[in-house]
Amino acid sequence: MESIEHLLERVRERVPRLTKGKKAVVEILFAAEHSMTAQEIYSSWEERKHDQSELPHLQDIDLVTIYRNLEQLEKLGIVCKMEHSHGSWRYCLTGTHTERHHSHTISCVSCGKQLAIGACVLSEVDKIIAERTGFQNIHHVVQFTGACPECTV
Amino acid sequence: MESIEHLLERVRERVPRLTKGKKAVVEILFAAEHSMTAQEIYSSWEERKHDQSELPHLQDIDLVTIYRNLEQLEKLGIVCKMEHSHGSWRYCLTGTHTERHHSHTISCVSCGKQLAIGACVLSEVDKIIAERTGFQNIHHVVQFTGACPECTV
DNA sequence: TTTCTTATTGCAAAATATTTGCAGTAAGCT
DNA sequence: AGCTTACTGCAAATATTTTGCAATAAGAAA
Ligand SMILES: [Mn+2]
Ligand SMILES: [Mn+2]
Ligand SMILES: [Zn+2]
Ligand SMILES: [Zn+2]
Numbered sequence: 001m002e003s004i005e006h007l008l009e010r011v012r013e014r015v016p017r018l019t020k021g022k023k024a025v026v027e028i029l030f031a032a033e034h035s036m037t038a039q040e041i042y043s044s045w046e047e048r049k050h051d052q053s054e055l056p057h058l059q060d061i062d063l064v065t066i067y068r069n070l071e072q073l074e075k076l077g078i079v080c081k082m083e084h085s086h087g088s089w090r091y092c093l094t095g096t097h098t099e100r101h102h103s104h105t106i107s108c109v110s111c112g113k114q115l116a117i118g119a120c121v122l123s124e125v126d127k128i129i130a131e132r133t134g135f136q137n138i139h140h141v142v143q144f145t146g147a148c149p150e151c152t153v
Numbered sequence: 154m155e156s157i158e159h160l161l162e163r164v165r166e167r168v169p170r171l172t173k174g175k176k177a178v179v180e181i182l183f184a185a186e187h188s189m190t191a192q193e194i195y196s197s198w199e200e201r202k203h204d205q206s207e208l209p210h211l212q213d214i215d216l217v218t219i220y221r222n223l224e225q226l227e228k229l230g231i232v233c234k235m236e237h238s239h240g241s242w243r244y245c246l247t248g249t250h251t252e253r254h255h256s257h258t259i260s261c262v263s264c265g266k267q268l269a270i271g272a273c274v275l276s277e278v279d280k281i282i283a284e285r286t287g288f289q290n291i292h293h294v295v296q297f298t299g300a301c302p303e304c305t306v
Numbered sequence: 307t308t309t310c311t312t313a314t315t316g317c318a319a320a321a322t323a324t325t326t327g328c329a330g331t332a333a334g335c336t
Numbered sequence: 337a338g339c340t341t342a343c344t345g346c347a348a349a350t351a352t353t354t355t356g357c358a359a360t361a362a363g364a365a366a
Pocket of ligand 4: 300301302
């Protein structure tokens with residue numbers, strides 16, 4: 001697995017200025033097990049700041065900055081906007097285990113219950129679309145919905 | 154193709170009360186070529202009202218009512234929430250050409266350009282998931298994103 | 307190091323999309 | 337016609353994301 005140092009180096013090469021905000025976003029997503037929302041990344045930074053364990057004192061980062069950095073990193077193909085669940089988007093680092101092994105879910109339109117439906121089978125489709133359209137850094141968002149057994153009368 | 158009268162009859166059987174709002178939503182989606190947002194359904198009704206062609210005078214329907222009716226009709230499996238594009242959800246009648254032959258798109262994360270990538274190939278997956286999970290009335294939302302040729306330097 | 311340019315930031319506010327509370331209305335049953 | 341309560345309109349809340357703008361700071365140049 002790529003080291004955080006190497007990853008940040010790659011980011012530094014592609015981005016006009018490597019700022020604390022960009023570093024924070026990348027580091028937090030790097031440490032994450034799953035995809036995160038902008039708000040979750042923000043909260044994660046707040047916690048880390050609150051834990052004081054790191055010196056020198058960590059600066060504040062606005063939620064707006066998180067959004068702007070995620071957008072820029074997405075355009076550079078470093079971050080990908082993956083799933084739109086419960087009203088907000090989720091992000092992760094491209095090319096990572098999190099991206100590749102995301103498992104889609106199905107949610108009940110009635111009670112909201114969520115069920116994982118196993119690992120993604122569309123990564124191959126991403127490649128086919130790349131060939132057909134010429135697009136690069138392709139990702140996808142898939143969400144299944146239906147009525148769960150309890151909600152089906 | 155099912156007639157609007159028959160469709161409304163089916164809706165009447167499933168719904169506690171068939172109101173003007175529910176009728177409006179169903180009729181508008183029935184006449185639609187493509188999936189629509191709640192706002193588009195609302196605007197469509199406003200236009201139809203403005204055209205005065207229909208007598209007696211058509212009543213106002215609030216956008217909130219459209220949302221509430223769409224939610225109820227979705228839970229009954231009559232309407233399906235299909236795609237989340239440009240910030241809002243799109244709806245259509247289940248079992249229609251619009252649902253079956255929706256074509257997914259890929260959008261450029263940089264310039265926003267959209268490209269259709271052909272008819273959906275996931276309807277079969279819906280069925281497999283139904284068998285595995287016991288869910289019914291399954292639908293899916295798929296959105297591919299990437300960088301289009303012009304935005305790839 | 308200091309200076310310079312301008313990408314980036316924080317804060318406030320706007321823009322969207324969707325949901326909720328509530329009092330009044332009306333669909334459909336008796 | 338009367339009754340019940342599902343449904344509606346309106347206003348307001350919520351939630352998410354975007355935008356404007358003046359202040360700040362990253363990184364190149366001097
Ligand atoms: Mn997938
Ligand atoms: Mn599809
Ligand atoms: Zn359920
Ligand atoms: Zn593009």
